[in-house]
Amino acid sequence: MIKVGIVGGTGYTGVELLRLLAVHPQVELTAITSRKEDGLPVADMFPSLRGRVNLAFSAPDKADLTKCDVVFFATPHGVAMAQAPELLKAGVKVIDLAADFRIKDASVFEKWYKIPHTAPELLEEAVYGLVELNREQIKGARLIANPGCYPTTMQLGYYPLLKAGVIDAGNLIADSKSGVSGAGRKAEIGTLFSEASDNFKAYGVAGHRHTPETSAQLQRYTGQKVGLIFTPHLVPMIRGMFSTLYAKLTRDIDNAALQALFEAEYKDSQFVDVMPFGSLPETRSTRGSNMLRIALHRPENGDTVVILVVQDNLVKGASGQAVQCMNLMFGLPEETGLQQIALLP
Amino acid sequence: MIKVGIVGGTGYTGVELLRLLAVHPQVELTAITSRKEDGLPVADMFPSLRGRVNLAFSAPDKADLTKCDVVFFATPHGVAMAQAPELLKAGVKVIDLAADFRIKDASVFEKWYKIPHTAPELLEEAVYGLVELNREQIKGARLIANPGCYPTTMQLGYYPLLKAGVIDAGNLIADSKSGVSGAGRKAEIGTLFSEASDNFKAYGVAGHRHTPETSAQLQRYTGQKVGLIFTPHLVPMIRGMFSTLYAKLTRDIDNAALQALFEAEYKDSQFVDVMPFGSLPETRSTRGSNMLRIALHRPENGDTVVILVVQDNLVKGASGQAVQCMNLMFGLPEETGLQQIALLP
Amino acid sequence: MIKVGIVGGTGYTGVELLRLLAVHPQVELTAITSRKEDGLPVADMFPSLRGRVNLAFSAPDKADLTKCDVVFFATPHGVAMAQAPELLKAGVKVIDLAADFRIKDASVFEKWYKIPHTAPELLEEAVYGLVELNREQIKGARLIANPGCYPTTMQLGYYPLLKAGVIDAGNLIADSKSGVSGAGRKAEIGTLFSEASDNFKAYGVAGHRHTPETSAQLQRYTGQKVGLIFTPHLVPMIRGMFSTLYAKLTRDIDNAALQALFEAEYKDSQFVDVMPFGSLPETRSTRGSNMLRIALHRPENGDTVVILVVQDNLVKGASGQAVQCMNLMFGLPEETGLQQIALLP
Amino acid sequence: MIKVGIVGGTGYTGVELLRLLAVHPQVELTAITSRKEDGLPVADMFPSLRGRVNLAFSAPDKADLTKCDVVFFATPHGVAMAQAPELLKAGVKVIDLAADFRIKDASVFEKWYKIPHTAPELLEEAVYGLVELNREQIKGARLIANPGCYPTTMQLGYYPLLKAGVIDAGNLIADSKSGVSGAGRKAEIGTLFSEASDNFKAYGVAGHRHTPETSAQLQRYTGQKVGLIFTPHLVPMIRGMFSTLYAKLTRDIDNAALQALFEAEYKDSQFVDVMPFGSLPETRSTRGSNMLRIALHRPENGDTVVILVVQDNLVKGASGQAVQCMNLMFGLPEETGLQQIALLP
Structure with missing residues (x-):
């Protein structure tokens, strides 16, 4: 034990x-x-x-x-x-x-x-604990830096495209939305029920700490200089995180090939669910579970690819990912104790 | 002005x-x-x-x-x-x-x-500012004690029955529910979105300040000794108050006669809406307005009468009622500046 | 298997x-x-x-x-x-x-x-599948009638008091509140988000099917003629059920003795959590779990006892209870597969 | 009348x-x-x-x-x-x-x-009823096409920048979010409370009707060929619309000058509130009112400008705007009957 x-x-x-x-x-x-x-x-x-x-x-x-x-x-x-x-x-x-x-x-x-x-x-x-991109290093780590919630969605969403070199790394726009639990359990007026319910707002638009974390990691993995605009928003729900990621294609590539990049990358990662092309993931499909789901879109078949990523900010976005790291550090199967199915409805 | x-x-x-x-x-x-x-x-x-x-x-x-x-x-x-x-x-x-x-x-x-x-x-x-039961006194007042939100619903709901002497005044049970704004704009963990949303709870069950306020007023109006059990609950909504009031009939009286007591009592009170017998009022029908709505029920035609009362806790339950008092104190028509229609949906 | x-x-x-x-x-x-x-x-x-x-x-x-x-x-x-x-x-x-x-x-x-x-x-x-009150019969059953969600809370809340003969069985008032999932997954206007959110209402006040189910069961267990007024309400939350149960004490009994009745009754029932006297249970403490929690109150130490009962309407109030029955019918430990901890926040 | x-x-x-x-x-x-x-x-x-x-x-x-x-x-x-x-x-x-x-x-x-x-x-x-950009035409119109809710936010948000020629018209990304009332009062499973609450999702990502409406109007006003990626999302709130608009600056222009473009454009439009540069508008600040609020941002002072736009989708995004048109068509002051202050909280 x-x-x-x-x-x-x-x-x-x-x-x-x-x-x-x-x-x-x-x-x-x-x-x-x-x-x-x-x-x-x-x-x-x-x-x-x-x-x-x-x-x-x-x-x-x-x-x-x-x-x-x-x-x-x-x-x-x-x-x-x-x-x-x-x-x-x-x-x-x-x-x-x-x-x-x-x-x-x-x-x-x-x-x-x-x-x-x-x-x-x-x-x-210190090893950055994003399991799907750092699995081997985590196994041998003594000290883990568990990733931020937003960066988890951005990295897993952009990585296969950057790795394949098919998008403009200098021109990434991430429009992200989080449930209120992301703000923590602190007595503050701004996250009172009567302030945050039936409301929607952005925050940290001029600059947010998760931007440099994400950019630096993506650059380390891919060697490309990353230019990222990241806008977080607050959604009147307790748990759940949704990132709408925009990127410009720099090469002629069809949708099946885009999809294949993701399926290949995450085929051995049981907590990343690459949904069929054009799917519409919902945050609640991950509520209370360690799953992160990704779906690709290409509006009007133009040169912009839209990657939708959902997770539970407190599980895959925080504590679940930390347990996933612990499992690897102690030689356990990655999924040990993390098999909870999302609570829906 | x-x-x-x-x-x-x-x-x-x-x-x-x-x-x-x-x-x-x-x-x-x-x-x-x-x-x-x-x-x-x-x-x-x-x-x-x-x-x-x-x-x-x-x-x-x-x-x-x-x-x-x-x-x-x-x-x-x-x-x-x-x-x-x-x-x-x-x-x-x-x-x-x-x-x-x-x-x-x-x-x-x-x-x-x-x-x-x-x-x-x-x-x-000091004049207790429950307009519908104290209108004349308020007109001449210098100092108004604006009623509590829960007491407003309980008094207006029980008063016609107590006045007519048709219920057991010593055996009143008021099960009330309030939106979270009733807790005020204070930085507290208990009313954070992540604590109060998707949740329901009671509070103050052992004794709440609105019990003595309500009992004392009902006794003043009717001369009857009032025994009241009052249980407030917190509803995951911003505004709105709902009281489910139970009383035992002490006399043989039919539903039409019960209904007539309320219609007669409030016929000149434009902010009290006596709905048809058996109606199911919703708090949202008062959202942002100064209306209070009442509906009577008699489960399985037995000897218990159930009075349902809804209002917006911040308007008729607080600030709207205060303005209603002000209007009377300054000789204005009671409804001046209070004609907002509820926001639905 | x-x-x-x-x-x-x-x-x-x-x-x-x-x-x-x-x-x-x-x-x-x-x-x-x-x-x-x-x-x-x-x-x-x-x-x-x-x-x-x-x-x-x-x-x-x-x-x-x-x-x-x-x-x-x-x-x-x-x-x-x-x-x-x-x-x-x-x-x-x-x-x-x-x-x-x-x-x-x-x-x-x-x-x-x-x-x-x-x-x-x-x-x-057919065996009525309320495990805590019918455990032995369920073990040998071929056909289970899984209890209604509201009746589960009312029966488990009133039973110890009725069995001990300390309350007036003819004068029970149950004011219950349910999350919207209780209305099912049916396309209806009344349970649309824009209708049910930020709103509170009662329904079935004149008579609800769960009243005869509850009364009949309580009478079978205790041999007492039960008079029950039951008022269900709709709460803007997905899951969760809260019953505020009122009863008049017919005997002089102190709070510790009341509490002891519940603790003794449910000491071997791991899915019924009798909280300390005067506790304030929240529905979210059961979200996604098979737990039902009970807390006793006595307003201003008078002759009314208030029993607060919470559960997840879809788990202990429906599917979890059904699995609990299945476990017993097949000779498994009652809790098999039902150990999920509630999702909080 | x-x-x-x-x-x-x-x-x-x-x-x-x-x-x-x-x-x-x-x-x-x-x-x-x-x-x-x-x-x-x-x-x-x-x-x-x-x-x-x-x-x-x-x-x-x-x-x-x-x-x-x-x-x-x-x-x-x-x-x-x-x-x-x-x-x-x-x-x-x-x-x-x-x-x-x-x-x-x-x-x-x-x-x-x-x-x-x-x-x-x-x-x-037919005259397109976006008052702030078409005021004179509306005054003389017999037939008004009231704008879509999303297009109202996108047009008013992008117009001053396009008119001034300071952004790349071919590279606009609009990430928009709407309350559930935008889906209408129709009995459908997808917008049930238990489906839409505590959840966030995108829809219409591959192509949405409001894209061509918006592009065509922006082209008409400015003579520029507009390339727009538009992604709508569903927020668990009843009313409210939030658009996060991204654009690339094509000229060296400071923040004060950007701000001045908006203030000049809307100085006579009392329902468009240009907030101070860097403000964080919330949808609830428009709940029930005909106001639309705009705030400009420039992440890390780079070459991307982010325009945040909020409105009540049912008022300025629909019925309020329609009444605003009616007022103009009948020679009334534009604001007649539209002075409701937003309901906050």
Whole structure:
């Protein structure tokens, strides 16, 4: 059994980790920390876990995380970089669901996240946990930077086309939409029900942290200079993420060949579902599951290809992907404990 | 033109007052206070008001509210009782949308609201602003205690039956449901979209402040000792309030006679719509309007009568009712500026 | 492996059976019928099942259901009664999710459902599938009448109090609220998003089919004449059911003793969670899971007890309960394949 | 008083016309037709109108529409083209909210709408009712083609940039999102609450009727060949439309100059609100009002300009715009009866 610790279990990615790990056949939940909720049974905060998770939150200084085999950080940016060095030294593997190790260049990180990077020496070693594009590296990793939710959809959607060299890498437009849970479990007016319900809006239009993360990764994989315009929006739904990706074809290629690029790329990736050409995926088809679905379109058969990508932002976009990484790191089949079928309706 | 001031304009009852008063033909909006937002144009916080309300918030000490003809308090409990005495002395009428003057007995108030009452000398004079049951008193009032949202539905729903003496006053059960805006515009986890959406729950089951308010008023009107069980619930919708009121008939009375009690009672009240017997009112039929709708039912023709009452909690349940009071206090037709038709769909 | 057939798999209880049975370790999905969708892969209609359910719908006459060990009817009322006799004769067990066998008295059934009962000879044998109150009978049953969603909450909520004889059985008021999926997957204007969203309403106030079902069952268990007023309401959420149950205490009994009645009754029922006295259960704590949660309240410590009951209407209220019955009928542990944790948020 | 008839008053644009016209100071509602609902009081179908609209639906053959001054067609495509010739002959003005007269080229219309055009002789005369770009023509019109909802946002968003010649007209990408009411009041599974809630999806990606309408109009105004990729999406909200418009700048121009183009263009258009550069408009800021709001962005100060446009799809996107046209056609101030402030929250 893998002994698992979770730092920061009171947010949405934390409770989602608990939902997944509580039924994972190879996991023993060992510690969950929360400075504020020390002593509170987890199930008192999240009644969905009554009778299923018997742990209580413990203050960080009381929890001996070095006894864990792996520790997940479901924390704000900056926490993992402070604690990871010591854990790694003690032989504990670390999976950070925040952004601390996603961007290889510390100065770029600091520009976008406005905090100093306190563990730049780990940036080189950290493995970006996008399983479908980094599977082998993840297997041997000690430290995982779990991808951002939006970047997961953008990378998996654009990669096969960039790799094949059939689109203009300098001219990508990603129009993305997220459910409100992506904003986290924080007391803020902007995400109150009465503010966010029956409403639609964009945010971060002038520049969003997920743009450099995505561009840098796509450039690393493909060696092409990527120019990406990314616009995130807030949808009045709890879970779900939808990216509408636009690209200009630079070569004459028919739809079947485009489709074949995706099917070949993801044929061994059971959590990426390449739907038939022209399909219309819905976010709810992934609700609560680790599936990500992709469908290709070509409006009026012109030179623009539109890639539609859906996932559950809290599962494949966060906690599910983190568990997928953990499985690989411990030699388990990638899908272990991740077989939940989406809740529809 | 009536010069109007609003204390505490950053909450939902405040912005709703602005929506109604900005198009009120006899009103001149004069001052809106907010300690925190001093100097901020109101339309910057509420873009729905861009081009329609040109006022900025001003700090309480900068706003000379004594120049107003009437001041609305859209504030937390306790604010109006502190400021009303001085305003009244200056000849300014006061309408409090909070609970400060709703309960005549200061000790009952203090028990339920957990704050000392600092202006008990005004309790006797204060007029309870439930227009349909207190119209004449309101016309002459200087100080209005605007009713709570739930109490409005319960009083208007039970009153005709209690007055006629056909139900057991000691055995009333009110099962009420409110949209989330009733919880106000406060940064709290419990009313986040991701917590309140796709969910239903009760609250305040062991005892809620609106129970004593309602019981006391019904007793005042009818002289009967009222026994009321009241259970509020939270509905994943922004606006709307629905009360399902149960009562036991104590006399043999047919449905037409029951219906006639309501039609007679409210025949001159244009904001109370007594629907045909057996109708199924929907909250959305009142969305954004000052209408309250009532429908009577008698399950399997037994001795229980079920009264269904709907309203918009922010209009007839709060700001609309307050404007209705203002109209009467200033000799205007009751419906002035309150003719908005509900937004459906 | 249990060979399972589903008649009528295109509705919400059908797809929910598929979600549960596709991961059930002892089940082999064998046939799923739909007259209209003959030949269509199930996953084309419900993309959440892509890669997980490979069956196609087949027309009823093409599917040899007699080869199944058990057949679920996720059909409108009237279908199971037509087909059950033949299946039972062939040695196939039958679980009907509709109402055909819920009411023992055919004339009562016909009065409320407005169709003639064509298999009254099976009514005596049919076992009412409310597991927690009928566990032993279900184990030996050939034919199960799966309970209605509302009746499940009302029976489990009232039973311990009626059994103990501490409440007035003739004076029960159940105010219940359901998510919209309870209305089924039918093209109707009333349940369109634009009609049902941001809205709340009651329906069936004058009399609803779940009243006689509930009353009759409670009378069978307890021998007491039950008088029940039941009011269902529609909540703008997909899944979830909430019943607020009111009863008058007839004996002096303290809260701890009330609580003990429930804890004793359900101590061996892992899908009934008796929460601490005074808890406030939320429907979302059961979303997608087979849990039903109960909490007791006593407003202002008077003589009314309020029982709050939540469940997912499609799981414990329908398909999950049906699978729970199947498990018992085939000698499996009751919880087999039903361990999903609720999706929160 | 303008005598108004409405053909097809049972859909969402129909009831929205009623909401607006019932309080319009210069309108007398004269007839509302519905073949199916002949004789039914309008307020029985739409209880929001109880006490405000006393008309009943009448069958088309019973209503003498030739006595009206103007007739609105809130009907499916194809109805207005059948009835308009006769009404125009009788001196009645016609405003069609459907697409019959939006596209000047009958063959293009027939290609996209799959029905023959039966009144091509009126296409030349018909005036496209986008007030801000066609104001003078509308004043003199007998026949108005009210614009589609999406095209309204795209045209008003792109026009100032195209007119100034600062963007690449051949390379426009419009990613648009609509509330569910845009799908109309039709009994269909796809727009049921349980299907559309907590979900997000695209539709019509391969080609949508609003693309040719928009392209053709933008070409007419500007003389430039327009290349437009348009992707509509469905948002789980009742009302509201959001367009995220992307364009490539072809000239060196600073943000202030871009902003000035919009402010100059719409300075006399009180229903177009050009927000400060970099603003984040929300659909709810237009809920129930005739306002359309625009905000400009320039991601990372590159050569892409992003124009955000919001409106209420049923008001400025349909019925409000139609009333705005009517006002101009009858010499009234454009804003008459259209001063409703958006409902927020």
